[in-house]
Amino acid sequence: MSVIILLITVSIIVAGSFLIAFIWSVKTGQYEDKYTPSVRILLDDTEAGIKNKK
Amino acid sequence: MSKTTSKTGVKCHYCGNDCNETFIRFKDKYFCRHDCKDEFEKSLPSLTSLPKAESSCCCSSNEATNIKIEDPADQNKFNFLDDSEIRKKIVNQNRRYNGKNVTSVSLSIPGIHCTSCVGMLENIYRTNPGILSSKVEFLQKQIHIIFDSSVISLKEIVKVLSDAGYEAKIDLHKDNENSDKSKSSQKDLYIKIGVAGFCLGNIMLLSFPEYFSGENFTDNTLKTFFNYLNILLSLPVFFYCSSGYFKSAWSGLKQKVISIDIPISLGITALFVRSLYEIIFFNNAGYMDSMAGLVFFLLLGKLFQSKTYESLNFERDYRSYFPVSVTVIEDKIERSIPVANLRPGDRILIRNNEIVPADSILFGKTSSVDYSFVSGESIPELKVAGEIIYAGGRHLGSSIELEVIRTVSQSHLTKLWNDPAFKKNNTSKFSELTDFVSKYFTIAVLAIAVTAALYWLPDINKAVNVFTTVLIVACPCALALTTPFAFGNAQRILGRNKFYLKNSSVVENLANVNSIVFDKTGTLTNSKDLTVTYSGVSLSTEELAQIKTLVRNSSHPLSKNIYDFIDTDEYYEAEDFKESVGEGISCRINGNDLKLGSVRFIVKDPDCSFKDLKKEYTGNAVSSNVFLSVNDSVKGYFSFRNKYRNGIMRVIEDLSEKYKLTLLSGDNNSEKENLSKYFNNESSLLFNQSPQDKLNYIKHLQSNGDNILMIGDGLNDAGALKQSNTGITISEDITNFSPSCDAIAEASEFSKFGKFMEFSRSTMNIIRVSFVISFLYNVIGLYLASTGVFSPLVAAILMPLNSISIVIFVTIATNFSAKLKKL
Numbered sequence: 007m008s009v010i011i012l013l014i015t016v017s018i019i020v021a022g023s024f025l026i027a028f029i030w031s032v033k034t035g036q037y038e039d040k041y042t043p044s045v046r047i048l049l050d051d052t053e054a055g056i057k058n059k060k
Numbered sequence: 061m062s063k064t065t066s067k068t069g070v071k072c073h074y075c076g077n078d079c080n081e082t083f084i085r086f087k088d089k090y091f092c093r094h095d096c097k098d099e100f101e102k103s104l105p106s107l108t109s110l111p112k113a114e115s116s117c118c119c120s121s122n123e124a125t126n127i128k129i130e131d132p133a134d135q136n137k138f139n140f141l142d143d144s145e146i147r148k149k150i151v152n153q154n155r156r157y158n159g160k161n162v163t164s165v166s167l168s169i170p171g172i173h174c175t176s177c178v179g180m181l182e183n184i185y186r187t188n189p190g191i192l193s194s195k196v197e198f199l200q201k202q203i204h205i206i207f208d209s210s211v212i213s214l215k216e217i218v219k220v221l222s223d224a225g226y227e228a229k230i231d232l233h234k235d236n237e238n239s240d241k242s243k244s245s246q247k248d249l250y251i252k253i254g255v256a257g258f259c260l261g262n263i264m265l266l267s268f269p270e271y272f273s274g275e276n277f278t279d280n281t282l283k284t285f286f287n288y289l290n291i292l293l294s295l296p297v298f299f300y301c302s303s304g305y306f307k308s309a310w311s312g313l314k315q316k317v318i319s320i321d322i323p324i325s326l327g328i329t330a331l332f333v334r335s336l337y338e339i340i341f342f343n344n345a346g347y348m349d350s351m352a353g354l355v356f357f358l359l360l361g362k363l364f365q366s367k368t369y370e371s372l373n374f375e376r377d378y379r380s381y382f383p384v385s386v387t388v389i390e391d392k393i394e395r396s397i398p399v400a401n402l403r404p405g406d407r408i409l410i411r412n413n414e415i416v417p418a419d420s421i422l423f424g425k426t427s428s429v430d431y432s433f434v435s436g437e438s439i440p441e442l443k444v445a446g447e448i449i450y451a452g453g454r455h456l457g458s459s460i461e462l463e464v465i466r467t468v469s470q471s472h473l474t475k476l477w478n479d480p481a482f483k484k485n486n487t488s489k490f491s492e493l494t495d496f497v498s499k500y501f502t503i504a505v506l507a508i509a510v511t512a513a514l515y516w517l518p519d520i521n522k523a524v525n526v527f528t529t530v531l532i533v534a535c536p537c538a539l540a541l542t543t544p545f546a547f548g549n550a551q552r553i554l555g556r557n558k559f560y561l562k563n564s565s566v567v568e569n570l571a572n573v574n575s576i577v578f579d580k581t582g583t584l585t586n587s588k589d590l591t592v593t594y595s596g597v598s599l600s601t602e603e604l605a606q607i608k609t610l611v612r613n614s615s616h617p618l619s620k621n622i623y624d625f626i627d628t629d630e631y632y633e634a635e636d637f638k639e640s641v642g643e644g645i646s647c648r649i650n651g652n653d654l655k656l657g658s659v660r661f662i663v664k665d666p667d668c669s670f671k672d673l674k675k676e677y678t679g680n681a682v683s684s685n686v687f688l689s690v691n692d693s694v695k696g697y698f699s700f701r702n703k704y705r706n707g708i709m710r711v712i713e714d715l716s717e718k719y720k721l722t723l724l725s726g727d728n729n730s731e732k733e734n735l736s737k738y739f740n741n742e743s744s745l746l747f748n749q750s751p752q753d754k755l756n757y758i759k760h761l762q763s764n765g766d767n768i769l770m771i772g773d774g775l776n777d778a779g780a781l782k783q784s785n786t787g788i789t790i791s792e793d794i795t796n797f798s799p800s801c802d803a804i805a806e807a808s809e810f811s812k813f814g815k816f817m818e819f820s821r822s823t824m825n826i827i828r829v830s831f832v833i834s835f836l837y838n839v840i841g842l843y844l845a846s847t848g849v850f851s852p853l854v855a856a857i858l859m860p861l862n863s864i865s866i867v868i869f870v871t872i873a874t875n876f877s878a879k880l881k882k883l
Binding site: 010011014018021022025028029032033035037038039041042045046048049 | 175178179182196197198199200243246247250251254255258261262266281282285289
């Protein structure tokens with residue numbers, strides 16, 4: 007039976023890491039502007055633009 | 061290289077649209093805005109500097125015509141940005157990094173309206189090495205720029221943007237903090253929902269063995285492990301996710317207000333403490349799953365209710381429309397100072413299309429002043445030297461000089477904002493109905509719990525058990541979920557019908573209204589569409605065609621209306637076309653001198669022969685009549701009347717059956733007879749009302765106990781809109797202009813207004829029904845609890861069932877009622 011305890015512990019840790027990823031995405035403002043990125047992806051990247059993003 | 065001039069009838073070389081009022085000349089070609097010029101420039105081989113944006117040019121949008129392009133020659137325009145005090149207010153952040161003065165600034169750019177704008181603005185760093193990066197927020201029409209302030213100044217950045225055709229609208233009074241606050245509280249809510257959802261899912265899974273095997277679940281190691289894991293998972297739910305409810309319950313208690321947060325907090329605490337007690341002392345399954353579920357649903361309700369329209373602004377006052385600075389002339393030297401520093405006696409310079417910031421006297425030339433921001437009146441008023449121009453008017457014509465007679469805050473219009481109505485802040489989070497019900501609910505629940513506990517008192521164990529069970533069962537989750545979901549859904553349905561509410565609790569305010577007050581100009585009437593009538597000597601078709609030829613060349617709004625009024629397709633060759641700003645137009649056709657304009661323009665001496673016309677032009681509407689003369693003999697005049705909006709009279713007739721209707725108009729009473737047919741009685745039609753009169757009248761109505769809905773459009777209604785219980789602004793173009801209000805209605809959909817009111821009332825009825833349903837659940841729960849059947853399994857079924865069924869009922873019922881009303 008102890009294997010279930012181990013499995014549940016591991017699965018909660020995995021799920022928890024997704025929760026942390028979600029919290030990080032909210033905190034970095036990924037849900038603030040839900041429209042502009044859909045426009046931005048349609049615009050061609052220029053070489054200078056790529057360099058600038060780096 | 062390029063220059064902006066004013067003339068019409070020119071088509072944009074790039075996009076083919078008509079260039080309205082302003083266009084840019086570049087390399088002998090005409091362009092309607094700077095993007096088009098730039099796009100064209102790009103297509104020229106050697107000049108290319110900016111990336112190729114999409115081929116859909118900005119001009120394809122109708123809005124483009126509303127975007128003003130300032131004369132780039134106005135180099136001094138942004139000089140106020142060099143003022144360190146002003147700069148401090150605009151710049152968000154300034155720090156040193158890698159030897160650079162990295163500064164970030166957020167500017168509002170109303171001109172952003174299509175995808176290629178994003179492409180343009182996010183590439184402006186290529187035009188200047190000082191600009192490090194820029195990011196556009198499309199819906200908010202904002203740009204965030206990070207720049208090196210040791211290389212480029214804020215003023216230069218604004219100029220770069222302005223040269224690209226994107227005028228930044230600088231508003232020092234914009235409450236950055238407020239929007240930051242709402243942003244961070246929204247983030248907070250997302251995280252809380254994430255955490256609560258995570259915990260709920262896991263707790264549910266860990267509780268399944270208990271539900272399904274019941275008494276047979278005897279493996280003690282596993283049972284203990286699951287139970288303690290549940291405690292661990294419920295800790296963040298209790299201490300973090302539900303902290304908002306505890307806080308607001310506590311602050312409510314301190315102010316001696318019983319809100320719905322109190323029974324919610326009691327329920328959550330009872331669930332948590334009872335579960336801890338059960339698990340630690342008896343190793344029984346607790347009610348952690350019910351608690352996490354409850355908190356999760358409550359937070360979802362909050363999210364559903366917090367719908368906001370990002371592109372709309374409901375909190376603007378006059379300062380958002382007034383310029384930040386104004387050019388003052390002192391000893392023939394021009395310099396710009398912030399408008400707040402204007403003193404009576406200052407000489408100011410107002411250029412074409414600028415707004416007069418304070419009441420002042422006109423010097424020298426004439427001006428035609430467009431008060432459409434203020435009153436909704438679209439016909440510009442002609443002012444001559446010595447007349448007072450009130451603050452808020454937009455000057456059309458060549459630059460004028462004015463002497464300020466009152467400070468900005470004491471001007472005719474703006475002193476309205478000193479009224480206490482603008483100080484009050486009436487924001488209640490939950491609806492009044494919920495607060496009212498929950499007050500009695502809380503008292504009843506506490507009374508039942510205490511009586512039950514007293515009944516069992518000698519047996520303390522049993523008494524505590526009963527006390528907590530009552531609190532758990534009676535937790536008003538359904539009560540607390542009903543309003544957010546009903547209002548949130550109603551707000552979305554109204555939003556689909558182009559009626560935008562500031563927040564969802566406006567639905568309840570609308571339902572409580574018993575008296576509606578209308579503004580006339582711009583609200584009942586359509587400010588863009590005018591009825592033209594001609595009186596005087598009758599004209600031949602040939603003459604009419606000549607007039608049409610004449611007005612075709614002019615961009616004045618009245619010319620456009622005359623152009624639409626004359627129904628002919630013939631045109632003549634016009635010579636010698638002249639347009640005197642604010643006076644009139646003239647040209648020569650087939651040897652005839654045609655003149656069209658104000659009385660003063662046509663008849664040099666107002667006492668001249670034309671006796672029968674004279675009576676007309678000394679009347680009220682003289683400033684808006686356009687006179688016509690051919691070869692210096694006056695033929696007659698065109699007069700203009702505002703047209704009522706399509707279907708508005710039917711709306712008023714429908715509404716007059718259920719509501720007290722009043723009309724408050726700033727105009728004269730020429731329309732009184734026409735309107736009295738629709739309004740219940742003549743005493744409810746009030747004319748010649750100043751902005752302050754309007755506000756006072758609303759106060760007067762409220763003192764009789766009426767619940768007022770004010771519908772207006774201009775800044776002169778701002779006081780009345782604020783004072784009334786609910787203020788609605790009606791607007792042709794919702795993103796453009798609106799004074800502060802509770803809701804914005806798009807003019808085209810306003811004929812549905814009666815339905816909106818009915819819908820908000822039926823939403824309130826739906827809420828009442830669902831309150832009854834949730835009480836029934838509570839009665840069942842209390843019955844089960846008192847007969848001792850209440851177990852974790854019953855709680856796990858009953859509580860989510862209660863919440864979910866209420867949410868489903870409310871959503872379906874509001875959608876159904878909207879369908880019935882064809883919304």
